[in-house]
Amino acid sequence: MMIAEEVKVLAFDIFGTVVDWHGSIVREMAQLHPAVDGDAFARAWRTGYKPAMARVASGELGWTLIDDLHRIILDDILPRFGLQDLDEAQRRHLNKVWHRLDAWPDAVEGLTRLKRKYTICTLSNGNIGLLTNMAKRAGLPWDCVLSAEVFHAYKPDPRTYLGVAKVFDVQPREVMLVAAHHDDLAGARACGLRTAYVERPLEFGAAQPKDVTPREGNDFHCRDLVGVAQALGA
Amino acid sequence: MMIAEEVKVLAFDIFGTVVDWHGSIVREMAQLHPAVDGDAFARAWRTGYKPAMARVASGELGWTLIDDLHRIILDDILPRFGLQDLDEAQRRHLNKVWHRLDAWPDAVEGLTRLKRKYTICTLSNGNIGLLTNMAKRAGLPWDCVLSAEVFHAYKPDPRTYLGVAKVFDVQPREVMLVAAHHDDLAGARACGLRTAYVERPLEFGAAQPKDVTPREGNDFHCRDLVGVAQALGA
Numbered sequence: 400m401m402i403a404e405e406v407k408v409l410a411f412d413i414f415g416t417v418v419d420w421h422g423s424i425v426r427e428m429a430q431l432h433p434a435v436d437g438d439a440f441a442r443a444w445r446t447g448y449k450p451a452m453a454r455v456a457s458g459e460l461g462w463t464l465i466d467d468l469h470r471i472i473l474d475d476i477l478p479r480f481g482l483q484d485l486d487e488a489q490r491r492h493l494n495k496v497w498h499r500l501d502a503w504p505d506a507v508e509g510l511t512r513l514k515r516k517y518t519i520c521t522l523s524n525g526n527i528g529l530l531t532n533m534a535k536r537a538g539l540p541w542d543c544v545l546s547a548e549v550f551h552a553y554k555p556d557p558r559t560y561l562g563v564a565k566v567f568d569v570q571p572r573e574v575m576l577v578a579a580h581h582d583d584l585a586g587a588r589a590c591g592l593r594t595a596y597v598e599r600p601l602e603f604g605a606a607q608p609k610d611v612t613p614r615e616g617n618d619f620h621c622r623d624l625v626g627v628a629q630a631l632g633a
Numbered sequence: 634m635m636i637a638e639e640v641k642v643l644a645f646d647i648f649g650t651v652v653d654w655h656g657s658i659v660r661e662m663a664q665l666h667p668a669v670d671g672d673a674f675a676r677a678w679r680t681g682y683k684p685a686m687a688r689v690a691s692g693e694l695g696w697t698l699i700d701d702l703h704r705i706i707l708d709d710i711l712p713r714f715g716l717q718d719l720d721e722a723q724r725r726h727l728n729k730v731w732h733r734l735d736a737w738p739d740a741v742e743g744l745t746r747l748k749r750k751y752t753i754c755t756l757s758n759g760n761i762g763l764l765t766n767m768a769k770r771a772g773l774p775w776d777c778v779l780s781a782e783v784f785h786a787y788k789p790d791p792r793t794y795l796g797v798a799k800v801f802d803v804q805p806r807e808v809m810l811v812a813a814h815h816d817d818l819a820g821a822r823a824c825g826l827r828t829a830y831v832e833r834p835l836e837f838g839a840a841q842p843k844d845v846t847p848r849e850g851n852d853f854h855c856r857d858l859v860g861v862a863q864a865l866g867a
Contacts, residue, residue, distance in 0.1 A: 466802070518769060528801045531777040535752060543765040544777045548800075566782075567762045568700070 402618055403631045405573060406593055409513055410522035410545065410563045412554075412578035413530065415602040417510075417521075417539065417624070418500040420445065425604070427496050435480045438604050443479065445603075447472030452524060452553045462551055464526040470494045497525070498532040503599070507538050509624025516633040520545045522563055522576065524553045555586025564592075575618070577627055584617055595619040595627050636852055637865045639807060640827055643747055644756035644779065644797045646788075646812035647764065649836040651744075651755075651773065651858070652734040654679065659838070661730050669714045672838050677713065679837075681706030686758060686787045696785055698760040704728045731759070732766040737833070741772050743858025750867040754779045756797055756810065758787045789820025798826075809852070811861055818851055829853040829861050 414420050421441045428437035451468040454460045473494050477483050485493065513519050520543040521530050530544045545563060552558040564571045571591035578584050579599040587594050595618060598611035613620045619630045648654050655675045662671035685702040688694045707728055711717050719727065747753050754777040755764050764778045779797060786792040798805045805825035812818050813833040821828050829852060832845035847854045853864045 518765060520765075526800075527777060527779075527783070531752060531754075531801070535776050542769050543761060545761075549761070549783055566760075567765070 402575075402593060403633075406517065406575045406631070407569050407573045408518045408520065408563060408567050408575070409627075410520050410560075410574055410576050410592075411510075412576070412580060412583050413521055413523035413525055413533070414445075414497075414500075415599055416577065416579040416597055417506050418502050418533065418537065419602075420497070420500050421602060421604045423500040424496055426501075427493075427499070431493065432480075432482060435482065438606060440476070440480050442603060442607070443476045444469070444472055447475065456553060456556070464548060465497070465524055466494065466526055466529055469497055495532075498529050499536060500533055502537040502539060503623065505623040505625045507540070509626075509628050510540055512625070512628040512633045513631065514540055514542065516631065518542045518567060520563065522554070522559060523547070554583055557586070557590050560587045560590040560592050577624070581614060588616060593618045595621055595630065597624065597627065598622050636809075636827060637867075640751065640809045640865070641803050641807045642752045642754065642797060642801050642809070643861075644754050644794075644808055644810050644826075645744075646810065646814060646817050647755055647757035647759055647767075648679075648731075648734075649833055650811065650813040650831055651740050652736050652767065652771065653836075654731070654734050655836060655838045657734040658730055660735075661727075661733070665727065666714075666716060669716065672840060674710070674714050676837060676841070677710045678703070678706055681709065690787060690790070698782060699731070699758055700728065700760055700763055703731055729766075732763050733770060734767055736771040736773060737857065739857035739859045741774070743860075743862050744774055746859070746862040746867045747865065748774055748776065750865065752776045752801060754797065756788070756793060757781070788817055791820070791824050794821045794824040794826050811858070815848060822850060827852045829855055829864065831858065831861065832856050 411417055424441035425437035428435050428440055451472055455463050477485060510519055519541060521541055522545050523530055524547045526548045527544055527546045530546055534541055547553045547559060550558045550562040564574050575593035575595055576584060576587035577595045577597060579597045579602060584594040584596060600608050600611050602609050621627045621630055645651055658675035659671035662669050662674055685706055689697050711719060744753055753775060755775055756779050757764055758781045760782045761778055761780045764780055768775055781787045781793060784792045784796040798808050809827035809829055810818060810821035811829045811831060813831045813836060818828040818830060834842050834845050836843050855861045855864055
């Protein structure tokens with residue numbers, strides 16, 4: 400059977416794949432704190448992300464939502480950027496910039512086309528509230544918001560990928576993960592899911608372009624989410 | 634502050650409140666198994682629902698999804714309706730009628746209006762896959778599908794009502810439960826949520842009309858979901 404016919408559910412990575420976290424944070428910092436180097440600030444914040452999740456995975460931290468991990472990292476990096484005097488309300492507001500990320504320009508069109516043919520859901524380490532607020536603001540038409548919060552495990556834990564198949568009562572091969580990150584796609588592949596790689600050369604900003612050379616193993620290599628729709632005939 | 638301004642999230646009960654389980658099962662049985670009394674069959678299936686959840690709440694059964702509880706009840710009642718010879722595929726298909734329930738005629742309009750002003754989510758004992766398939770088929774425009782499956786507890790367990798407030802990082806009084814069942818609304822009220830009662834006099838069919846007399850304690854008493862939108866100025 401052709402992949403496009405066999406697949407029933409498309410699960411999307413979010414940060415970097417569907418939304419532009421770097422550009423959105425740079426834009427918001429330019430308004431809120433124009434003296435700060437937004438490019439370096441956005442990257443510093445994101446750099447803390449995987450180590451923070453690793454502290455949860457190792458058991459050093461109990462189960463912790465991304466909103467709370469983002470806040471721990473934020474408090475840690477603020478002094479480096481001269482923002483140590485932000486008060487609690489300002490920190491809370493800034494921390495929620497992750498709820499206000501802009502979608503890449505192709506995202507709404509790609510998802511809308513894919514939704515006609517497939518069940519489309521998030522599969523993000525971001526928490527449910529974050530993903531819902533983001534979708535509402537950016538117009539992302541999910542059928543369902545799935546998150547590490549549902550499975551109490553962060554990607555690339557197999558419980559997340561296999562959890563999607565279980566939620567929808569389908570086989571792993573009937574689920575395709577769409578993501579801009581090879582480690583995420585490898586985790587999904589190891590669980591028997593289909594995979595589509597999405598190029599996002601500017602994920603880390605124009606100053607640090609990403610190598611988006613095709614690699615072995617993925618079912619599709621697409622430029623963006625409209626490309627995913629084209630590849631799947633949607 | 635007026636309730637309509639203070640509330641940020643509307644959480645909806647589903648079976649009976651947003652969708653017509655009785656009428657939908659009657660219609661499907663009339664097609665699949667026309668010799669069966671669909672009215673009695675639908676009520677018998679639903680009657681097994683609360684006792685089945687009680688077996689989970691008491692610990693007699695481990696955590697079990699509604700799809701699986703529905704199947705246990707179905708297998709139990711089939712002989713009573715002369716359907717003991719249905720094979721595994723037929724049972725699986727019939728069990729998923731709960732994914733194919735029709736919305737009440739006012740539901741899509743009411744939800745669409747409410748979504749413009751509020752975050753709207755399900756809060757159902759139904760599992761995530763069931764609720765997502767139902768929404769996709771019936772056109773229910775949820776911002777987010779929340780379920781007992783997310784909280785590993787069935788309503789009226791406080792973890793479900795307070796879980797909605799926690800997911801969206803708001804106070805319980807900023808969440809309103811919309812439901813056609815007084816026990817559900819009472820559970821939400823006890824946790825500090827706002828409540829709106831929705832009349833569904835034909836929930837159990839025309840042969841068994843429900844008493845929908847207003848009762849004390851709810852913030853709103855509405856005829857249907859368009860009525861909820863009117864009450865909230867949406």
